[in-house]
Amino acid sequence: MLSMLLTACVHSGGKLPTAQPRVPRLQSAHYERVEIAPRDPLVARVYDGVLDEALAGAAGAVAIGLAAGRPVGAPEVRWRAVLAGYPWPVAVARVAVVEQDAVAQDLVDAAVAARGHDVGLVRARGEHGDHWVLLVGGRRGELPQVPREPVPGQELALPGFAWSAVAPSGAALTGQDRLTVSMPGEWLVQLRDSQGIVTTFPLYAGRTTPQGPPFRSGLGAEVAGDLDEELLWQLDALDGWYERSAAERDLALDAVARGRLRSFLAGQALPPAGQQLAAAGYFEGTAGECRAASVSDCLDAMWWSQSGHAALAGAWGTVGMAVTPTAEGVAISVAVADRE
Numbered sequence: 001m002l003s004m005l006l007t008a009c010v011h012s013g014g015k016l017p018t019a020q021p022r023v024p025r026l027q028s029a030h031y032e033r034v035e036i037a038p039r040d041p042l043v044a045r046v047y048d049g050v051l052d053e054a055l056a057g058a059a060g061a062v063a064i065g066l067a068a069g070r071p072v073g074a075p076e077v078r079w080r081a082v083l084a085g086y087p088w089p090v091a092v093a094r095v096a097v098v099e100q101d102a103v104a105q106d107l108v109d110a111a112v113a114a115r116g117h118d119v120g121l122v123r124a125r126g127e128h129g130d131h132w133v134l135l136v137g138g139r140r141g142e143l144p145q146v147p148r149e150p151v152p153g154q155e156l157a158l159p160g161f162a163w164s165a166v167a168p169s170g171a172a173l174t175g176q177d178r179l180t181v182s183m184p185g186e187w188l189v190q191l192r193d194s195q196g197i198v199t200t201f202p203l204y205a206g207r208t209t210p211q212g213p214p215f216r217s218g219l220g221a222e223v224a225g226d227l228d229e230e231l232l233w234q235l236d237a238l239d240g241w242y243e244r245s246a247a248e249r250d251l252a253l254d255a256v257a258r259g260r261l262r263s264f265l266a267g268q269a270l271p272p273a274g275q276q277l278a279a280a281g282y283f284e285g286t287a288g289e290c291r292a293a294s295v296s297d298c299l300d301a302m303w304w305s306q307s308g309h310a311a312l313a314g315a316w317g318t319v320g321m322a323v324t325p326t327a328e329g330v331a332i333s334v335a336v337a338d339r340e
Contacts, residue, residue, distance in 0.1 A: 020125065021040050021042070021122070021123045021124055021125050021130060022039045022040045022041070023039070023040070023056070023057070023059075023060025023061075023063065023064070023122045023124060024036065024039055024051075024053055024056045024057045024060055024122070025053070025057050025084070026057050026058075026060055026061045026064075026080075026083065026084060027057070027083045027084060027085075028053075028054060028057070028083075028084055028085030028148075029085075029147060029148060029149065030085055030145050030146060030147050030148060031054075031085050031086070031087035031143065031145070031146040031147075031148060031201060032054070032085055032143075032145040032146070033052060033054070033118075033139070033142070033143070034052070034053040034054070035050040035051070035052060035053070036050065036051050036052075036053045036056065037050060037051070038051055038056075038121065038122075040122060040123060042101065042103070042123070043121055043122065043123065046103050046105075046108050047108050047111055047112065047121055049111065049112065049115055049119065050119075051119055051120055051121060052086065052118035052119060052120055052137060053085075054081065054084040054085040054086035054120075055081065055084070055086050055090075055118050055119065055120030055135050055137050056119075056120035056121065056122055056135075057080075057084035057085070057086075057120070058077070058080040058081040058083070058084040058086055058090070058120055058135055059080075059120035059121065059122045059133040059134065059135045060120075060122045060124065060133075061080040061083070061084065062076070062077055062080055062093070062095075062133045062135070063095075063122055063123060063124035063131045063132070063133040064124045065080075066095060066097075066124070066126070066131045066133070067124045067125060067126030067127075067131045068126070069126075071216075071217045072095075072217065073216075073217025073294075073296065073297065074093075074217070074296075074297050074300060075213040075214070075215045075216060075217060075296055075297065075300040076212075076213055076216065076217060077090050077093050077135070078090055078213065078300070078304075079212065079213035081135070081137075082148070082201065082202060082209070083209065083211070085148070086118075086137060087143060087146065087199050087201040088118070088137050088138050088139040088140070088199045089137070089138040089199070089200075090135050090136070090137060090138065091117070091136050091137060091138035092110075092114075092134070092135070092136040093133070093134070093135050093136075094106075094107055094110060094133070094134045095131065095132065095133050095134075096131075096132045097126075097128065097129050097130070097131050097132075098129055098130050098132065099129050099130070100125065100129055100130055101130065102129070102130065104123070104130075104132035107121065107132050107133075107134040108121070110134055110136075111134055111136075114134075114136045117136050117137060117138075117139070118136065118137030118139050119134070119135070119136055119137070120133070120134070120135040120136075120137075121133070121134050121135075139199075140195075140198055140199070141193060141198050141199075143158075143191070143198075143199070144157055144158065144159065146158075146201075146203075147203075148201075148202075148203060148204065148209055149203070149204045149205070149206075149207070149208065149209060150181045150203055150205050150206075151181075151205070151206065152181060152182070152183060152184040152205045152206040153180070153181065153182065154180070154181050154205070155178055155179070155180045155181075156178065156179045156180075156181065157177070157178055158177055158178060158179055158191060159177055160177070160193060161176070161177065161191040161192065161193060161198065162174070162175070162176050162191070162192045162193070163175055163176070163179050163189055163190065163191050163192070164189075164190050164192075164306055165179065165187050165188060165189045165190070166187065166188045166306060166309045166310050166313065167182070167183060167185075167187060168183055168184065168185025168186055168187065168205075169183065170286070170310040170313070170314040172306070172310070181203060181205045183205065184205045184206035184207060185204075185205060185206070185207065186202060186203070186204055186205075186207075186313060187202065187203040187204075187205060188200065188201075188202050188203075188304070188306070188309045188313070189201055189202070189203060190306055200304055200306075210241060212241075213300065214238055214241050214299075214300065214303050214312070215234055215237070215238065215296045215297075215299045215300045215303065216237070216296060217294070217296050217297075227295065227323045227324070227325065227330060228323060230295045231295055231299075231321055231323045231332065232321075234295055234296060234299055235299075235319070235321070235334075238299075238312060242313070242315075244315050245315075247316050247317055247318055247319035247336060248317060248318050248319070249318075249319060249320070249321075250318040250319065250320050251320070252280045252281065252282075252320065253277075253280065253282070253318055253319060253320020253321075253335045253336070253337060254320040254321065254322065254335075255280070255320070256273075256276050256277060256280055256287070256320055256335040257287065257320045257321050257322040257333040257334060257335040258322040258333070259276070260273070260276070260287055260289060260322075260333045260335065261289065261322040261323075261324065261331060261332070261333035264289045264291075264331065264333060265291075265324070265326070265331055270289070273285065273286050273287035273335065274286070276335075277335065277337050281339065282318070282337035282338070282339055283337065283338065283339070284337065284338045285316065285335065285336055285337025285338065286310050286311050286314075286335075286336060286337075287308075287311055287333060287334060287335040287336070288302045288305065288307055288308025288309070288310075288311035288312065288333070288334050289302070289308065289331070289332065289333045289334075290302040290305070290308060290331070290332050291326060291328060291329070291330065291331040291332075292328070292329055292330065293328060293329035293330075294329055294330065295323070295330055295332070297329070298329070298330050298331070298332050299312065299332065302332070302334070308334075311334050311335070311336050312334065314336065316336035316337060316338060317337070317338045317339065318336065318337050318338065318339065319334065319335070319336045320334070320335045320336075321333065321334050321335070
């Protein structure tokens, strides 16, 4: 789950005459790690460390979005990292808005303090000043270069890793060292080593990676405060993102979701979703749960989980849902199925 600190401030900083802001490439065809020197003259002047090229590209995309006035939250930040070729989570995101050619010294200091971790530090110019963005990655271990859009049937070498994946069919698959992307569509791949989970990333076999995340911050603002309506807005938007027909809402599945959410919040072990769905007269279904600061962040965390991804990514015929406020934000359960 993406752990993110997104802050903003406006100040003058130290102003130095320099060239227009420059950002690294915003997208890459591969997940890979490449170290670069800052390409922006001002960033290079005040930060003498190296940057991760993909993470800097993701920071550049975030900065450009902020400069254009678009809302940017945790889902957008992680998706910008996916498009830029950074396969690990983003641990920290910080933003500062300063006068043109001023230095966001707090972010520079934070970048220096983050040495030893992957760092992306860039700026982009907007109508009201320069938008500086610092991203710090949560990388653990090293991965081989992996194509984000492999050819269907392509075998990917993942030496030293056990993998699990949610295939486009919704099936949960596992293996070791090599993954054959056996069918076209979206794959969510999780890698593990002897110490646990290393990272999770999507693959788009035989198709183009979506240019925006499955969930967006600020969507459903018209119904802010009504969690049920906001959840419906987000799930309707997800149907549009996948270009699929919406599932039919079902009261029996709502009841399953409510029961699972109560157990989830109580810290109880959740029974297999298939058993509960079968008892309600449904087959070939699944469920997912999450908790986070907002509806979009919660669903985004569910989408990135191996347990919840199939519930959101599959083209199910029926759906039930439950959402409740918590001290930290919200908690959600989504149950999906096809009736035999």
